[in-house]
Amino acid sequence: MSGRTPDAANGEPVLAIxxxxxxxxxxxxxxxxxxxxxVVLFALREWADPQRVAAYPHHWxxxxxxxxxxxxxxxxxxxxxxxxxxxxxxxxxxxxxxxGAIRLMPEMVxxxxxxxxxxxxxxxxxxxRHGFRLLGAKDIAPELLMPPGPxxxxxxxxxxxxxxxxxxxxxxxxxxxxxxQAVVVANNHVLALEGPExxxxxxxxxxELRRNKRVNTPAGTGVLIKAAKLGQDQRIDLPVIGxxxxxxxxAAGLAGIAVVxxxxxxxxxxxxxxxADGAKIFVVGVxxxxxxx
Amino acid sequence: MSGRTPDAANGEPVLAIxxxxxxxxxxxxxxxxxxxxxVVLFALREWADPQRVAAYPHHWxxxxxxxxxxxxxxxxxxxxxxxxxxxxxxxxxxxxxxxGAIRLMPEMVxxxxxxxxxxxxxxxxxxxRHGFRLLGAKDIAPELLMPPGPxxxxxxxxxxxxxxxxxxxxxxxxxxxxxxQAVVVANNHVLALEGPExxxxxxxxxxELRRNKRVNTPAGTGVLIKAAKLGQDQRIDLPVIGxxxxxxxxAAGLAGIAVVxxxxxxxxxxxxxxxADGAKIFVVGVxxxxxxx
Numbered sequence: 001m002s003g004r005t006p007d008a009a010n011g012e013p014v015l016a017i018x019x020x021x022x023x024x025x026x027x028x029x030x031x032x033x034x035x036x037x038x039v040v041l042f043a044l045r046e047w048a049d050p051q052r053v054a055a056y057p058h059h060w061x062x063x064x065x066x067x068x069x070x071x072x073x074x075x076x077x078x079x080x081x082x083x084x085x086x087x088x089x090x091x092x093x094x095x096x097x098x099x100g101a102i103r104l105m106p107e108m109v110x111x112x113x114x115x116x117x118x119x120x121x122x123x124x125x126x127x128x129r130h131g132f133r134l135l136g137a138k139d140i141a142p143e144l145l146m147p148p149g150p151x152x153x154x155x156x157x158x159x160x161x162x163x164x165x166x167x168x169x170x171x172x173x174x175x176x177x178x179x180x181q182a183v184v185v186a187n188n189h190v191l192a193l194e195g196p197e198x199x200x201x202x203x204x205x206x207x208e209l210r211r212n213k214r215v216n217t218p219a220g221t222g223v224l225i226k227a228a229k230l231g232q233d234q235r236i237d238l239p240v241i242g243x244x245x246x247x248x249x250x251a252a253g254l255a256g257i258a259v260v261x262x263x264x265x266x267x268x269x270x271x272x273x274x275x276a277d278g279a280k281i282f283v284v285g286v287x288x289x290x291x292x293x
Numbered sequence: 294m295s296g297r298t299p300d301a302a303n304g305e306p307v308l309a310i311x312x313x314x315x316x317x318x319x320x321x322x323x324x325x326x327x328x329x330x331x332v333v334l335f336a337l338r339e340w341a342d343p344q345r346v347a348a349y350p351h352h353w354x355x356x357x358x359x360x361x362x363x364x365x366x367x368x369x370x371x372x373x374x375x376x377x378x379x380x381x382x383x384x385x386x387x388x389x390x391x392x393g394a395i396r397l398m399p400e401m402v403x404x405x406x407x408x409x410x411x412x413x414x415x416x417x418x419x420x421x422r423h424g425f426r427l428l429g430a431k432d433i434a435p436e437l438l439m440p441p442g443p444x445x446x447x448x449x450x451x452x453x454x455x456x457x458x459x460x461x462x463x464x465x466x467x468x469x470x471x472x473x474q475a476v477v478v479a480n481n482h483v484l485a486l487e488g489p490e491x492x493x494x495x496x497x498x499x500x501e502l503r504r505n506k507r508v509n510t511p512a513g514t515g516v517l518i519k520a521a522k523l524g525q526d527q528r529i530d531l532p533v534i535g536x537x538x539x540x541x542x543x544a545a546g547l548a549g550i551a552v553v554x555x556x557x558x559x560x561x562x563x564x565x566x567x568x569a570d571g572a573k574i575f576v577v578g579v580x581x582x583x584x585x586x
Contacts, residue, residue: 118481166470173466177459179483188411190472193486196507197498205490205498214489 013079014038015140016069016132018061020085021047024144024240024267028084029056031141040076042069047087063087067098070130081132082140083120083236118178120236136235137265146241146285148261152273154282156256159187160223164258164286166190167225175230181239184254186222191215199226203248210253219253220280227288228263241283242267243275250279261285306372307331308433309362309425311354313378314340317437317533317560321377322349324434333369335362340380356380360391363423374425375433376413376529411471413529429528430558439534439578441554444562445569449549449577452480453516457551457579459483460518468523474532477547479515484508492519496541503546512546513573520581521556534576535560536568543572554578 015032019025019041025048029039041048041058053060059072073081110122124134137144156164163185170183170190180194184206191209194202203224209215226239241259249257257276264285266272276283308325312318312334318341322332334341334351346353352365366374403415417427430437449457456478463476463483473487477499484502487495496517502508519532534552542550550569557578559565569576 170467170470170472173470174463174486177463177466177483179463179486190470190488192488192490193467193472195483195485195498196502197485198507205488209489214491 012037014040014077016073016078016081017041018081018083019043019048020087022086022267024265025085026052027144028082028137028141031144040078044087047085065098079133080135081127082135121233124233124236134235137238138234144265146259146261146264146266148285151269151283152276156282156284160255162188163223164225167223168227168288171227181229182224182226184222184224186217189217191222199245200248203252206252220255222254224249224254224257226259226264228260234263238263238265240265240267243271246272246275246279246281250281256282258284258286260288305330307333307370309366309371309374310334311374311376312336312341313380315379315560317558318378319345320437321375321430321434324437333371337380340378358391372426373428374420375428414526417526417529427528430531431527437558439552439554439557439559441578444576445566447575449575453548455481456516457518460516461520461581464520474522475517475519477515477517479510482510484515492538493541496545499545513548515547517542517547517550519552519557521553527556531556531558533558533560536564539565539568539572543574549575551577551579553581
């Protein structure tokens with residue numbers, strides 16, 4: 001690898017990046033390379049962007065090819081592994097396990113009987129039992145995380161801050177049930193809780209509730225609040241925002257976005273700030289357990 | 294009135310029924326008449342069914358005509374009042390208060406800054422301050438409430454019972470936030486939480502999650518669980534199920550419906566039982582705070 005930094009001298013092990021959709025896997029790979037690490041992408045077919053994958057050492061993979069992963073990871077001398085990028089929870093029946101994975105099937109059947117955290121934590125443990133160190137964005141590239149305070153020019157107002165506090169408290173309450181990581185609150189009124197549909201679909205629902213007059217809070221009120229679940233393995237699944245989140249929040253007629261600083265991955269922060277200012281919405285990093293100021 | 298029962302001799306006061314959409318207002322009116330009460334319907338325009346309203350003493354009304362309500366209720370000697378039937382939460386700006394309501398506007402502005410419970414409890418207090426006794430279906434006609442046990446032939450299985458317990462616990466946790474009264478849980482996995490969109494829209498979302506493969510629990514698994522919110526004024530807003538709920542649950546590919554016995558209004562129980570048996574789903578009344586057996 002060219003462009004090795006002094007970190008490389010520390011002999012940081014090669015990093016296997018299990019790479020889903022979107023731009024985040026490449027942001028993580030670039031951040032690791034900037035620190036002098038060698039990275040190898042295990043690009044998930046149908047999810048990872050082939051054009052961008054081509055710029056990195058990579059192997060195309062399918063979910064379930066655990067035997068193949070173990071073989072290639074040994075050849076590439078990968079000791080660390082990170083999961084990043086969008087993947088819709090697969091069906092157990094969509095997974096075609098290879099020879100190395102087939103004996104893990106009884107365990108996988110159990111993992112699939114529950115929420116996403118349950119599934120992800122179990123997959124994480126599977127890699128760890130085979131000697132890999134599981135790392136998250138926090139460990140590899142903290143600069144990908146949301147900082148405290150606003151990303152653009154706007155700040156939440158008084159009612160917005162009350163809505164943010166209510167949303168964070170609600171996410172705390174639902175957290176033990178391994179359900180969504182996002183809610184919409186407008187003038188103290190909970191407009192939506194995220195389920196498996198994801199944040200963008202939930203925001204489309206809020207836009208529809210407004211169109212159908214099922215919800216009558218005026219445009220420009222309400223906040224999308226996202227927070228990692230308590231006890232969630234933050235190495236595997238942190239909440240994410242990106243420029244499309246800003247677009248969807250603007251289309252839903254909300255005032256802004258609040259996420260937990262230090263526990264939310266931000267894709268393309270400069271583009272988010274510009275989009276937020278253009279749409280006149282705020283994007284703010286807040287503390288999970290402190291009053292919103 | 295013909296058909297007076299001995300109750301009438303007790304001089305039960307005339308009952309004003311503020312009457313939204315669906316068949317429930319008429320079931321409630323019939324039950325009150327069977328007990329020898331005189332009823333007067335205040336039929337909400339755009340919600341109440343004009344053909345069915347015509348069969349009862351009635352006055353057409355709009356939300357916000359509180360002055361007119363007070364005048365007619367005095368003429369009709371109504372002392373008790375009940376709210377029943379579907380009404381979508383109105384916008385404060387859609388309400389055209391009459392002269393009697395206009396001085397209540399500062400209070401109404403406050404009521405509209407919150408969830409449905411907050412709004413409904415405030416409206417209830419407004420009637421009570423004017424000397425009316427606010428009654429619910431429980432007080433007037435307990436036979437409209439869900440009994441314990443199944444309505445049709447089917448019973449929940451072991452996994453269904455676990456899903457019901459999880460759903461009830463989740464509804465308990467979200468209850469203080471004045472959010473929806475329903476969730477869908479399948480194989481321990483929370484598929485949806487109800488917001489202002491209502492139960493039918495939430496079930497349509499579950500059906501779509503299945504079509505889009507965002508959710509992969511097999512057809513015939515999962516339960517719709519409904520429960521009144523803790524601290525909710527059960528005189529004003531109890532959860533309701535009717536034959537359309539069975540249809541929507543069947544279309545979403547779920548195994549059944551669980552509601553809290555004694556705290557859920559059942560529209561047309563015989564039709565529900567027949568529809569449930571036809572669709573091969575269960576409909577069961579459970580205890581709110583006891584293990585599901």
